[in-house]
Amino acid sequence: MEPLYKPHGVEERWQRAWEGEGLYHADPEAPGETYVIAIPPPNVTGALHMGHALNGTIQDVLIRWHRMRGFNTLWQPGYDHAGIATQAAVERELRKEGTSRLELGRDAFVERVWEWLHEYGGIIMSQFRRLGCSLDYERERFTMDDGYVRAVMRFFVHLYERGWMFRDNRIVNWCTDCGTTVSDLEVEHIDVDDTLTYARYALADGDGFVTIATARPATILADVALAVHPDDERYKALIGKDVIVPVVGRKVPVIADERVDPTFGTGALKITPGHDPTDFEIGRDHGLPELTVIGFDGRITGDVPDDFRGLTEAEAAERVVAWLKEHDQLEKREHYRHAVGHCDRSGTRIQPLVMLQWWCAMDDLARPAIEAIDSGRVRFHPPVHGRVASDWLKAIRPWNVSRQLWWGHQLPIWYCPDGHVTCAETEPTACAVCGSPELTRDPDVLDTWFSSALWPFATLGWPDDTPELRRYYPGDVNSTGRDIIFLWVNRMVMAGIELMGDIPFRDVIIHSTILASDGQRMSKSKGTGLDPVELIEQHGADATRYGLLKMSSTQDVRFTPVPIEEGRRLANKLWNASRLLLMSGGDEVEARPKSLEERWILARIDATRSEIERDFETYDFSHAVDRLYHLTFDDFCDWYLESIKPRLGEADVKATAFAALERLLELLHPVLAHVTEEIWSHLPAREGRLIVAPWLQPDASYAADVDALVRVQEAAERFRRSGVVTPLDGDEKRIFDAVVKPERAKGNGAGRLEEEVARLEGEIARSEKMLSNERFVANARAEVVQAEREKLERYRRELDAIRN
């Protein structure tokens, strides 16, 4: 054993051993209460980032802890096919080769995606291995593998048969760059500088004008009404009249609707159901036509004057404004900053337009999920996210599930020449309505999140009745970041209750986001992203795990490497403490505490065990890790080892020390998995692996000694502050001399008697003043007053002690 712990090699060796010996593997036939976590499936094209590393560490700590406690644990790994992202990556590749998916054709393109994935995909699992994550890698699943596809088809057909899947022309979020619709959740609202155009619409009866304000003058071409708030006195007289839409000359009505904000612009709103979500809803309620003038390429199309056709939206807007100016119907234009929807994948401005799509009605799915969250059957940590999740479900809208992509699960929908719809899990031979054998499959694929919703049970074999499904569903915990609560967590809860009749997990951990040092989200394009694998290379996996947990909290945190370095020092300290014991020989491991500090350290380890158990149960990992640090440095090394060091030759002392070390290693293992296993393997007469060693059981026989060193520690504190040595005898004197080494400490300026006297006199004065305040004594809680009296006594004793 070298004086400097070098994690490289050691960590990889244990990772190979644990996995190779099948210790990560979950056996449904094995006994034990189950403990199940399904990893949030990373994009198959992705690489490990800080969020994955933190999340992986959190889950691994929980899994290792439960494994040691004898649970039948399953940590399910796998990948998500990530429709848009993967398709885009392969299309980029094709572009470099001078071809395109259209040139290849659908089948060849899909084939090409698979090839590409076999070459470049699926690297994250090896990165999780390098972090020490004890996932059951034998069970790796992919949302596009054969069994999973069946699950997705079953889910769709199930929803169709329930009557919740419907096809309709509704307003969608069209991304001209991705060439597909995206769901409302994939639209990011970003503030942009824009221009607000005030346009006058002529009343059809020639009785003047109404002025409206719009940020998108090009969409005037698709106006079908003006709307005002029903209580708006300025416009009451106009309701029911007609106005003439500029440029196109269409006569449209003025309607009244509560959804009009009378404070925006002039209070009169142009209604364009074809290109605005709110207008669309107003239009549906008022039975208005849904005209579309902007096409899938973002250019002007449809029933418009010829000179507009083919223009970009900006060009069309310019021409509309010119028309308004020419006809004296342009009132003004002013700067306007507002939030505009952008595609979160491509960053392109979303084009809302009306399109025939497949939708899922969500109300009946959402209702039991809301109940599960509100009743606390599904618990969020921290709880505030449960309320947010529930609020979102309560305002849920139909989900646009079809995507105009080639990579993904193709809809199980076929059409016959008469337009009848057949929905079936496998390819039907005839139309379900008219029996026509001529069937064409809908070309669209499903939203990636449609398949992710099934993750907790499709990975276990659903829709088949497998031993895994019976044994491991429902699971226990889901851990993830805030950003996919709606996209993923809520949908798993809905799908789990609907298909399995039970919630998929009990606890949802929402971990913090690790920000770059500038306080912004880490960003690849800004170069502020950090590669966790590099951190592992630099500091070791144990140190990285420790550091990530130390940084984690319910609050977002700016990254600094300092906590990881702290973890590295802890690993090194533990390594050297173990060296001290191992180098002095001895082959017995048994707790036979004879002296004060031996009973004390065993009690301290037990006490810390219950403290970190409480931390783990409440998913408070940073405090758990902090306790482990101080237990190791302060209690185990500084007090215990220093105390016994002179007596390491004694067999009893040695055997007890090994027993204490064993317990410490057990406590540390879930976090510092590798270094603890390495040290464990050096312990005398050690068989079996720490990873599957039983979690330590507290021993009540020394529990009473958890404060056994208080007098010595007070004496040490007193000596440090004042330089006064307290008379002690027996174990206490021996421990004090061994740890404090007063003769050496004197040399470096320890203890300034006068300052300490002054400090204590100050404290005594403060305390006396408080206790002589009648209102304090009368109003404060009795135990607070009592505590203050005891404090005062202690200060007086302390002062006496250093004056004598």
Add this chain to the structure above:
RNA sequence: GGGCGCGUAGCUCAGCGGGAGAGCACUCGCUUCACACGCGAGGGGUCGCUGGUUCGAUCCCAGCCGCGCCCA
């Protein structure tokens, strides 16, 4: 516009009604036979601002200033 959260030591963060804490950084002293990724000693904070509640406020309430996130 609606909602949530955060401003505590130079840095990153705990604490959240009765004596301001940790790690790092900084200063000083130690190659002490486990560890210099160490040991010992030390300096450093009107706990964003202004009011209020209270015997007592970093902690509770209100307002303000600054920063961030989510939803529309």
